[in-house]
Amino acid sequence: MTLSIVATDAADQPARTPELEALYRGFEAELLVPLWTEIGDLMPPSPRSKARPHLWRWNALLPMAERAGELVPVGRGGERRAIALANPGLGGRPFATPTLWAAIQYLNPGEDAPVHRHTQNAFRFVVEGEGVWTVVDGDPVAMRRGDFLPQAGWHWHGHHNVSDRPMAWIDGLDIPFQYFAESTFFELGPDEVETRDAPERSRSERLWGHPGLRPLTHLEPAPATPLLAYRWEHTDRALSEQLALEADGHRATVEPGHAAVRYTNPTTGGDVMPTLRTEFHRLAPGTATAPSRDVGSSVYQVFDGTGQVTVGDHGWTVERGDLFVVPSWQPMALATEHGLDLFRFSDTPIFERLHQHRAHADRP
Amino acid sequence: MTLSIVATDAADQPARTPELEALYRGFEAELLVPLWTEIGDLMPPSPRSKARPHLWRWNALLPMAERAGELVPVGRGGERRAIALANPGLGGRPFATPTLWAAIQYLNPGEDAPVHRHTQNAFRFVVEGEGVWTVVDGDPVAMRRGDFLPQAGWHWHGHHNVSDRPMAWIDGLDIPFQYFAESTFFELGPDEVETRDAPERSRSERLWGHPGLRPLTHLEPAPATPLLAYRWEHTDRALSEQLALEADGHRATVEPGHAAVRYTNPTTGGDVMPTLRTEFHRLAPGTATAPSRDVGSSVYQVFDGTGQVTVGDHGWTVERGDLFVVPSWQPMALATEHGLDLFRFSDTPIFERLHQHRAHADRP
Amino acid sequence: MTLSIVATDAADQPARTPELEALYRGFEAELLVPLWTEIGDLMPPSPRSKARPHLWRWNALLPMAERAGELVPVGRGGERRAIALANPGLGGRPFATPTLWAAIQYLNPGEDAPVHRHTQNAFRFVVEGEGVWTVVDGDPVAMRRGDFLPQAGWHWHGHHNVSDRPMAWIDGLDIPFQYFAESTFFELGPDEVETRDAPERSRSERLWGHPGLRPLTHLEPAPATPLLAYRWEHTDRALSEQLALEADGHRATVEPGHAAVRYTNPTTGGDVMPTLRTEFHRLAPGTATAPSRDVGSSVYQVFDGTGQVTVGDHGWTVERGDLFVVPSWQPMALATEHGLDLFRFSDTPIFERLHQHRAHADRP
Amino acid sequence: MTLSIVATDAADQPARTPELEALYRGFEAELLVPLWTEIGDLMPPSPRSKARPHLWRWNALLPMAERAGELVPVGRGGERRAIALANPGLGGRPFATPTLWAAIQYLNPGEDAPVHRHTQNAFRFVVEGEGVWTVVDGDPVAMRRGDFLPQAGWHWHGHHNVSDRPMAWIDGLDIPFQYFAESTFFELGPDEVETRDAPERSRSERLWGHPGLRPLTHLEPAPATPLLAYRWEHTDRALSEQLALEADGHRATVEPGHAAVRYTNPTTGGDVMPTLRTEFHRLAPGTATAPSRDVGSSVYQVFDGTGQVTVGDHGWTVERGDLFVVPSWQPMALATEHGLDLFRFSDTPIFERLHQHRAHADRP
Structure with a gap:
C-alpha cells in the first residue's frame, strides 16, 4: 500500500511547514489519514457521484x-x-x-x-x-x-x-x-x-399470480417476492388503465401523461427485493416529465417508442433497447412526441431502509 | 343497577357467615365484586364461548x-x-x-x-x-x-x-x-x-387489480385494502391451480384435497381489513379435513357443492348458501363426497395483532 | 333464549302492520334480527359508552x-x-x-x-x-x-x-x-x-433496568416488556426533570405544568403489553389540563396530592388512592391547586393496533 | 478512463484467439466488460474482504x-x-x-x-x-x-x-x-x-435517560436514538450484573464469562442508528470466547484490561486504547487472563436491514 497525503495547500489547509510535513509522514507510517485534508472529497454538500450519465x-x-x-x-x-x-x-x-x-x-x-x-x-x-x-x-x-x-x-x-x-x-x-x-x-x-x-x-x-389472493400455505412475509414472473400483459394493462382513468378525470398517474407501476412483493406490498426497486413507466404522446432527482442511482431501458432523455448536463434521443444510467442526485427528465415505454431499476430500497433517502421533484 | 353476589357456596368458596354476608352487602353498596366468586366464569381453562355452533x-x-x-x-x-x-x-x-x-x-x-x-x-x-x-x-x-x-x-x-x-x-x-x-x-x-x-x-x-403491480401514485402501506372487488374468476382459478399443482406432486394445498386462499391487502400482504380475515376454501371430492380449532370465531357460507360440517358436538349436511358459525376454540372439521366450496370470514386479525391468537390442528 | 324485536314505531321504522308482525315473528323463529330496528343502538354517531364515569x-x-x-x-x-x-x-x-x-x-x-x-x-x-x-x-x-x-x-x-x-x-x-x-x-x-x-x-x-442498554442474550422484539418493575425513583425523577426543563424554556411537557411518562417495552419502545397502556401524570401546582377525549377507556388512580376531575358531566375532588374511570369518548379534564400525581391505564393499544383509535384535545 | 480486460487465460477462460481479442477491444470501445473474466473477483464463494485485520x-x-x-x-x-x-x-x-x-x-x-x-x-x-x-x-x-x-x-x-x-x-x-x-x-x-x-x-x-420511561411529548418511533449520552456508570453496572447473575446460575451472558450489552434506541429497541451497531463487551478474568464470524466489519477499542485478540491469521496482545478491525467474515476470538473491557461498533444493521446478514459462532 502507498498512503500519501497530497491535499493541496488550499486556503483552509494549515501551512505545510517542515513540522507538519514530518507529522504527515508520521501519519503515513502509522496508517493514519487526517480528516482535514480529505473532507472536501468525503463530505460534499450534496452527492457528487463518481458515475457519469x-x-x-x-x-x-x-x-x-x-x-x-x-x-x-x-x-x-x-x-x-x-x-x-x-x-x-x-x-x-x-x-x-x-x-x-x-x-x-x-x-x-x-x-x-x-x-x-x-x-x-x-x-x-x-x-x-x-x-x-x-x-x-x-x-x-x-x-x-x-x-x-x-x-x-x-x-x-x-x-x-x-x-x-x-x-x-x-x-x-x-x-x-x-x-x-x-x-x-x-x-x-x-x-x-x-x-x-x-x-x-x-x-x-x-x-x-392472482391479484390480492394468497395461498394459505405461505402466510409469512418473505424478504423477496415469491412471484417469479410479472407478465407483460398485466403491466401493459395496468399502464393503459392509468392513462384511461386520467383521461376520465381521475387521479391515477404520477403527473399528466405519465403512468407508472412498481413491481412489488405480494407478501409485503414492498419492493420485490431488499436492495432493488423495479418499475415500468409509460409516457403518453406529447408528455414531458418534471425534472426530478433522488439519492441513489437508476438504470433505464427503453422498451418501446422514442423520446428525449436529459440527465444532468447530458441529453440523448433514445429508442428501443437503449440503456442509460442516472447517477445519484443528478436531475433527470423525459419527453416524448409519440410515446415512450421504459423499464427502470434502482437501488432506492437500500437508502429507504437506512433512512438515507431524499428525493426532489419540480412537479407543481 | 342491581349488583348481586350470588356465587354458590362451592367447595372453594368461604362459608357464608353473617359477617361475610355483611361484607358482600358492603361490596354491593360500594360497587365492588370479589374475584373469588367470579373467577370460574371469568378465567376458564380455555375459551368457553357463549356463542353456539x-x-x-x-x-x-x-x-x-x-x-x-x-x-x-x-x-x-x-x-x-x-x-x-x-x-x-x-x-x-x-x-x-x-x-x-x-x-x-x-x-x-x-x-x-x-x-x-x-x-x-x-x-x-x-x-x-x-x-x-x-x-x-x-x-x-x-x-x-x-x-x-x-x-x-x-x-x-x-x-x-x-x-x-x-x-x-x-x-x-x-x-x-x-x-x-x-x-x-x-x-x-x-x-x-x-x-x-x-x-x-x-x-x-x-x-x-394487477398481480404484483402497484400504482406509483399510492406507495404507502394502507391499513385496509384499496382493491374494492376480488372477482370470482381469479379466486376460482387460484383454487383450481392449487389442486392441479397438488396433483402434480407440488406443495400447494393446506392438506390433501384442501385448497385455500386468503384475500389480502396488496399494500401490505396482510389481511384485507384490520379486524377481519377473509378466505375461500375448496375441498376436492372425497376430501375430509383434519379437525382444527383456534381462538376467535368464524362464519362460513357454502358457495357451492355439498358436505358435512362438524363444529363441537354439532353436525350438519350443508349446501349452497347455508351459513354456519364456529365459536372460539370449538373443534371444526369438513368433509365432502362431491366437492365443496366455502367462503369464510373471521376475527383472527384482532387476536394476532394483540398476541392472543392460538391455533391447533390435528394434521400430521 | 328469548329473541324479541321491540323497536319502537319511531318515525324511521316501517308501520307495524300484521304482515310485518308476522315477518318479525318469522325472524325470531329463524334466529334473525333486522338491522333497521337496531341501528340506532348499534351504530351511534359517536361512541356512547355503557360504562359511566x-x-x-x-x-x-x-x-x-x-x-x-x-x-x-x-x-x-x-x-x-x-x-x-x-x-x-x-x-x-x-x-x-x-x-x-x-x-x-x-x-x-x-x-x-x-x-x-x-x-x-x-x-x-x-x-x-x-x-x-x-x-x-x-x-x-x-x-x-x-x-x-x-x-x-x-x-x-x-x-x-x-x-x-x-x-x-x-x-x-x-x-x-x-x-x-x-x-x-x-x-x-x-x-x-x-x-x-x-x-x-x-x-x-x-x-x-439500564437506560438504553440491552443484554446481548435477548435481542428479539418481545410482545411484552421483559422489565418486571418500573421503580418510583425513576418515574419521579423523569417527571421532575420534565417540569424543570419546562421551567428552563424547553419543550418537555404535554401542556404547561403537565408532565407525563409512558411505561414502555424496552425491546420495542411501544406499550408494555399488547392490550394495556400505562402512564404516570404529574400536574404542577396551579395547573389545569385542556379537556380531551379519545376512543377507549381509562382508569386513573390518584398517587399523591389533590385535585378536581371532570369526566363528562361528572366532577369530583380527589385525593390519594381514589380511583376513577373515563369511558370511551367522554371528555376529561384535571385541575389542581397544590399539585397532583396520577397513575393511568387504558386499553388504547387495542384501538391503535386495529386502526380504531381517535383522539381529540382542546389544547391550542 | 482506461478499461482493460486482462483476465488471465485460465482453465475456465476461452482461448484468446485474434477474434476474441477483437471482441474484447470492441467491448472496451463500447464500455462493456464480460462477466466471465471477472466473476472470480466479483462473486467469491464467501466474502473476501479487501480490508485487512x-x-x-x-x-x-x-x-x-x-x-x-x-x-x-x-x-x-x-x-x-x-x-x-x-x-x-x-x-x-x-x-x-x-x-x-x-x-x-x-x-x-x-x-x-x-x-x-x-x-x-x-x-x-x-x-x-x-x-x-x-x-x-x-x-x-x-x-x-x-x-x-x-x-x-x-x-x-x-x-x-x-x-x-x-x-x-x-x-x-x-x-x-x-x-x-x-x-x-x-x-x-x-x-x-x-x-x-x-x-x-x-x-x-x-x-x-430513565429506564423504560418515555416522555409523552415524543411517542413516534425515531430512526435514531434521541438519547445523546449513554453513561459509563450504567454500562458498567449492566455488565457487572450480568456476570453476577451468571455466577448465581442464571442465563445472562453471551457465553461463560462474557457479558455484553448493545446500545439501543429507546423508541424502537433497535440499534442506535440505522447503519451503526454499538456494543460493550466485558470478559471476566480467565475467559476465552468461542471463535465467531459474521458478514460486515467491526472496529473494537480496548477500554480496560489486557487480552489476546485473534482475527483471521493475525493475533495481538492488546491494552487500553488499542483499536483493531475485524473485516467481513474473518473469524475472531478474544481471551484474557486478568479481564478485558471492549467497546465495539459495526455496520451490521446495514446487512440485517437488507437481509444480507449471516453469522456463525462455534459456541456449543
Missing part, C-alpha cells in the same frame, strides 16, 4: 452479444455469457453505477447456463425475443418480451434455451453494492438445469 | 329477505334492508358471534341503499345473483356471484340496483366487536348514490 | 379489603383476595370499563397467593405500603410505593408477603376484553411461590 | 494527535482535528473498513470544533479524559471516560473544550459507506457552538 445503444450492444455467442462458450466457470455496462466514471469496473450491475445476457439454441446461487439479488427483463426458460429452484419460468423476472438472492437458478433461435435479455443485479459491502456468497449447482419442461406458466405464477 | 339455511333465509323486500322500504334511518344472524347463545342480539355480524341484504330493482360511512369494517360476498353496484367514495363496483367486496371503515358507500331483478348478498362486519369495544362512529351521506354508472370494472380494480 | 374512594375501598383480609382466606380456587371495581353501567359485572379490570388486592403477613398463569395481561401498581414480593417465572420482584409492575399474559406468578404487615395494591388487567373476545386460557401452578427470596432488585431489573 | 496502538495514536494539537488549528474548512485509521488493504483511504470510519479527535483547552451537520451517522466514545461538551441541536452533552455519545445524521453539532486540559476521543462514522453509496449531504453552521453551558446532564438525558 451515460447511454448504451441497443444496436451496438446486441451485435456484441451475438458475436460473443459465436466466440465464447457458456458453461461452468464463466457461468454466464453476460456482458456488463461499465460506467465511464467507475474506473473500468463492470459497474453501471456504484451499486448496480446491468448486463446483456445471450443464449444460443439448446444452450444451458449452469445452475448456481448467490447472495446477490437479480432479475431479468426482456426487451425482445423468447424461447428461454429460467429454472428457479426447479420451477421453469418462461421469458418473453415485456416480462420482468425477479430472482432473489440465494435461490438456485439456471437458464436453458429450448427454441431454435438465440435469445438476449437484460440482467440486473446488486453486484457492485455487495462487492463494496463484502457480503457475497456463491455456490455452484448442477451443470445443466434440473428440468427441460417449458410450461406456459410457472408453478410460482400458478400459486402467486 | 349454529346453522342458518339459505332456503329459509332468502324467503325472509324476499318478504322483507315486499314489506320494508329501504331508506334513510333504517339505512339497509339487512337481516342479521342472531346466535342462539348471545341473548337475542344480532350477533353471529361475539365479534362478528353476518346478514343477508336485499335490494329491489331501482332501489338505493343510502350513502353513509362508519368505523365498522365491512364486506359483501355474493353467493348468487347480480345487478347491484356498490358505490364507494364515488367509485361504482359491480357485484356478481362469487365476488368478494371489502369495505374498510370510514369510507362513504351506498348500493343501487340497476337491474330488473332483486338481488341478495351477505354483509359481514365487525359490529359486535366495535359495539363492545365502544369505538363506533357513524355519519350520514346523501340519500342516493352519487353516480348511476354501472361499469364492468371499478376504478379501484383498474388501479389495483 | 365513576369514582371509588380509597378510604372506602381499603377498609373493605382489610375486612376481607379477616374473613376470606386466600388460596387455591379463589386464587386471589382481589375486589374489583364494578362500573354502575355494566350490569353488576366486575368490570371497571367494558375492557378493563381494576381491583384492590390484599395480602396478610405470611400469606401466599398461589401460582397460576393466564392469557390476560396484568400489572400491579402500589399506592402505599410494601412487603410483598411477586414471583414471576421464579424471579422475586419487590413491591413498594410508586412502583409499577407489569405482568404479561401466560407467565407464572404468585405473591407472598414476607413482612409483618398486610399490604394492599391495585391490580389492572384486560379481563373484560378477553372475556368478551373469548380468548382466555388459564392454568394452575404450585400452591406456594417457588422461592422465599426477597431481594432488593429482581433478576429482570438487573438485566433490563 | 489490523491493530493501531493507542500509545502511537495519542502522541500523533497531541502533535496535531500543536501544529494544526481546528476551525472552519478542516472542521475537525480528527485523524482516521486507514486500513492497509484499502488503498490509503481513511477507511478503517470498507464501510466504517474511526478516528481520534483532539481538542485543546478553549477550542471550538465548528458547528455543522451531515447525513453520516456518527458517535463518540471516550476511552480517557473529560472536559469537552458536544452541543447537539443546542443541547450541551458532557463527555467523560466510558461514555458513548451517538450522533445521528443531519443534526447540528459542534464541540468545545471548557477545561484547562486537552481531550482526545474516538469518532466513529459510516463515512466510507455513504461515500461509496453516494448519499452524502453536508451543511455548515456557526463557527462556534451555540452555548457555553456545561451541565452535568444534557436535556436529552433528562428527557430520555
Whole structure:
C-alpha cells in the first residue's frame, strides 16, 4: 500500500511547514489519514457521484452479444455469457453505477447456463425475443418480451434455451453494492438445469399470480417476492388503465401523461427485493416529465417508442433497447412526441431502509 | 343497577357467615365484586364461548329477505334492508358471534341503499345473483356471484340496483366487536348514490387489480385494502391451480384435497381489513379435513357443492348458501363426497395483532 | 333464549302492520334480527359508552379489603383476595370499563397467593405500603410505593408477603376484553411461590433496568416488556426533570405544568403489553389540563396530592388512592391547586393496533 | 478512463484467439466488460474482504494527535482535528473498513470544533479524559471516560473544550459507506457552538435517560436514538450484573464469562442508528470466547484490561486504547487472563436491514 497525503495547500489547509510535513509522514507510517485534508472529497454538500450519465445503444450492444455467442462458450466457470455496462466514471469496473450491475445476457439454441446461487439479488427483463426458460429452484419460468423476472438472492437458478433461435435479455443485479459491502456468497449447482419442461406458466405464477389472493400455505412475509414472473400483459394493462382513468378525470398517474407501476412483493406490498426497486413507466404522446432527482442511482431501458432523455448536463434521443444510467442526485427528465415505454431499476430500497433517502421533484 | 353476589357456596368458596354476608352487602353498596366468586366464569381453562355452533339455511333465509323486500322500504334511518344472524347463545342480539355480524341484504330493482360511512369494517360476498353496484367514495363496483367486496371503515358507500331483478348478498362486519369495544362512529351521506354508472370494472380494480403491480401514485402501506372487488374468476382459478399443482406432486394445498386462499391487502400482504380475515376454501371430492380449532370465531357460507360440517358436538349436511358459525376454540372439521366450496370470514386479525391468537390442528 | 324485536314505531321504522308482525315473528323463529330496528343502538354517531364515569374512594375501598383480609382466606380456587371495581353501567359485572379490570388486592403477613398463569395481561401498581414480593417465572420482584409492575399474559406468578404487615395494591388487567373476545386460557401452578427470596432488585431489573442498554442474550422484539418493575425513583425523577426543563424554556411537557411518562417495552419502545397502556401524570401546582377525549377507556388512580376531575358531566375532588374511570369518548379534564400525581391505564393499544383509535384535545 | 480486460487465460477462460481479442477491444470501445473474466473477483464463494485485520496502538495514536494539537488549528474548512485509521488493504483511504470510519479527535483547552451537520451517522466514545461538551441541536452533552455519545445524521453539532486540559476521543462514522453509496449531504453552521453551558446532564438525558420511561411529548418511533449520552456508570453496572447473575446460575451472558450489552434506541429497541451497531463487551478474568464470524466489519477499542485478540491469521496482545478491525467474515476470538473491557461498533444493521446478514459462532 502507498498512503500519501497530497491535499493541496488550499486556503483552509494549515501551512505545510517542515513540522507538519514530518507529522504527515508520521501519519503515513502509522496508517493514519487526517480528516482535514480529505473532507472536501468525503463530505460534499450534496452527492457528487463518481458515475457519469451515460447511454448504451441497443444496436451496438446486441451485435456484441451475438458475436460473443459465436466466440465464447457458456458453461461452468464463466457461468454466464453476460456482458456488463461499465460506467465511464467507475474506473473500468463492470459497474453501471456504484451499486448496480446491468448486463446483456445471450443464449444460443439448446444452450444451458449452469445452475448456481448467490447472495446477490437479480432479475431479468426482456426487451425482445423468447424461447428461454429460467429454472428457479426447479420451477421453469418462461421469458418473453415485456416480462420482468425477479430472482432473489440465494435461490438456485439456471437458464436453458429450448427454441431454435438465440435469445438476449437484460440482467440486473446488486453486484457492485455487495462487492463494496463484502457480503457475497456463491455456490455452484448442477451443470445443466434440473428440468427441460417449458410450461406456459410457472408453478410460482400458478400459486402467486392472482391479484390480492394468497395461498394459505405461505402466510409469512418473505424478504423477496415469491412471484417469479410479472407478465407483460398485466403491466401493459395496468399502464393503459392509468392513462384511461386520467383521461376520465381521475387521479391515477404520477403527473399528466405519465403512468407508472412498481413491481412489488405480494407478501409485503414492498419492493420485490431488499436492495432493488423495479418499475415500468409509460409516457403518453406529447408528455414531458418534471425534472426530478433522488439519492441513489437508476438504470433505464427503453422498451418501446422514442423520446428525449436529459440527465444532468447530458441529453440523448433514445429508442428501443437503449440503456442509460442516472447517477445519484443528478436531475433527470423525459419527453416524448409519440410515446415512450421504459423499464427502470434502482437501488432506492437500500437508502429507504437506512433512512438515507431524499428525493426532489419540480412537479407543481 | 342491581349488583348481586350470588356465587354458590362451592367447595372453594368461604362459608357464608353473617359477617361475610355483611361484607358482600358492603361490596354491593360500594360497587365492588370479589374475584373469588367470579373467577370460574371469568378465567376458564380455555375459551368457553357463549356463542353456539349454529346453522342458518339459505332456503329459509332468502324467503325472509324476499318478504322483507315486499314489506320494508329501504331508506334513510333504517339505512339497509339487512337481516342479521342472531346466535342462539348471545341473548337475542344480532350477533353471529361475539365479534362478528353476518346478514343477508336485499335490494329491489331501482332501489338505493343510502350513502353513509362508519368505523365498522365491512364486506359483501355474493353467493348468487347480480345487478347491484356498490358505490364507494364515488367509485361504482359491480357485484356478481362469487365476488368478494371489502369495505374498510370510514369510507362513504351506498348500493343501487340497476337491474330488473332483486338481488341478495351477505354483509359481514365487525359490529359486535366495535359495539363492545365502544369505538363506533357513524355519519350520514346523501340519500342516493352519487353516480348511476354501472361499469364492468371499478376504478379501484383498474388501479389495483394487477398481480404484483402497484400504482406509483399510492406507495404507502394502507391499513385496509384499496382493491374494492376480488372477482370470482381469479379466486376460482387460484383454487383450481392449487389442486392441479397438488396433483402434480407440488406443495400447494393446506392438506390433501384442501385448497385455500386468503384475500389480502396488496399494500401490505396482510389481511384485507384490520379486524377481519377473509378466505375461500375448496375441498376436492372425497376430501375430509383434519379437525382444527383456534381462538376467535368464524362464519362460513357454502358457495357451492355439498358436505358435512362438524363444529363441537354439532353436525350438519350443508349446501349452497347455508351459513354456519364456529365459536372460539370449538373443534371444526369438513368433509365432502362431491366437492365443496366455502367462503369464510373471521376475527383472527384482532387476536394476532394483540398476541392472543392460538391455533391447533390435528394434521400430521 | 328469548329473541324479541321491540323497536319502537319511531318515525324511521316501517308501520307495524300484521304482515310485518308476522315477518318479525318469522325472524325470531329463524334466529334473525333486522338491522333497521337496531341501528340506532348499534351504530351511534359517536361512541356512547355503557360504562359511566365513576369514582371509588380509597378510604372506602381499603377498609373493605382489610375486612376481607379477616374473613376470606386466600388460596387455591379463589386464587386471589382481589375486589374489583364494578362500573354502575355494566350490569353488576366486575368490570371497571367494558375492557378493563381494576381491583384492590390484599395480602396478610405470611400469606401466599398461589401460582397460576393466564392469557390476560396484568400489572400491579402500589399506592402505599410494601412487603410483598411477586414471583414471576421464579424471579422475586419487590413491591413498594410508586412502583409499577407489569405482568404479561401466560407467565407464572404468585405473591407472598414476607413482612409483618398486610399490604394492599391495585391490580389492572384486560379481563373484560378477553372475556368478551373469548380468548382466555388459564392454568394452575404450585400452591406456594417457588422461592422465599426477597431481594432488593429482581433478576429482570438487573438485566433490563439500564437506560438504553440491552443484554446481548435477548435481542428479539418481545410482545411484552421483559422489565418486571418500573421503580418510583425513576418515574419521579423523569417527571421532575420534565417540569424543570419546562421551567428552563424547553419543550418537555404535554401542556404547561403537565408532565407525563409512558411505561414502555424496552425491546420495542411501544406499550408494555399488547392490550394495556400505562402512564404516570404529574400536574404542577396551579395547573389545569385542556379537556380531551379519545376512543377507549381509562382508569386513573390518584398517587399523591389533590385535585378536581371532570369526566363528562361528572366532577369530583380527589385525593390519594381514589380511583376513577373515563369511558370511551367522554371528555376529561384535571385541575389542581397544590399539585397532583396520577397513575393511568387504558386499553388504547387495542384501538391503535386495529386502526380504531381517535383522539381529540382542546389544547391550542 | 482506461478499461482493460486482462483476465488471465485460465482453465475456465476461452482461448484468446485474434477474434476474441477483437471482441474484447470492441467491448472496451463500447464500455462493456464480460462477466466471465471477472466473476472470480466479483462473486467469491464467501466474502473476501479487501480490508485487512489490523491493530493501531493507542500509545502511537495519542502522541500523533497531541502533535496535531500543536501544529494544526481546528476551525472552519478542516472542521475537525480528527485523524482516521486507514486500513492497509484499502488503498490509503481513511477507511478503517470498507464501510466504517474511526478516528481520534483532539481538542485543546478553549477550542471550538465548528458547528455543522451531515447525513453520516456518527458517535463518540471516550476511552480517557473529560472536559469537552458536544452541543447537539443546542443541547450541551458532557463527555467523560466510558461514555458513548451517538450522533445521528443531519443534526447540528459542534464541540468545545471548557477545561484547562486537552481531550482526545474516538469518532466513529459510516463515512466510507455513504461515500461509496453516494448519499452524502453536508451543511455548515456557526463557527462556534451555540452555548457555553456545561451541565452535568444534557436535556436529552433528562428527557430520555430513565429506564423504560418515555416522555409523552415524543411517542413516534425515531430512526435514531434521541438519547445523546449513554453513561459509563450504567454500562458498567449492566455488565457487572450480568456476570453476577451468571455466577448465581442464571442465563445472562453471551457465553461463560462474557457479558455484553448493545446500545439501543429507546423508541424502537433497535440499534442506535440505522447503519451503526454499538456494543460493550466485558470478559471476566480467565475467559476465552468461542471463535465467531459474521458478514460486515467491526472496529473494537480496548477500554480496560489486557487480552489476546485473534482475527483471521493475525493475533495481538492488546491494552487500553488499542483499536483493531475485524473485516467481513474473518473469524475472531478474544481471551484474557486478568479481564478485558471492549467497546465495539459495526455496520451490521446495514446487512440485517437488507437481509444480507449471516453469522456463525462455534459456541456449543
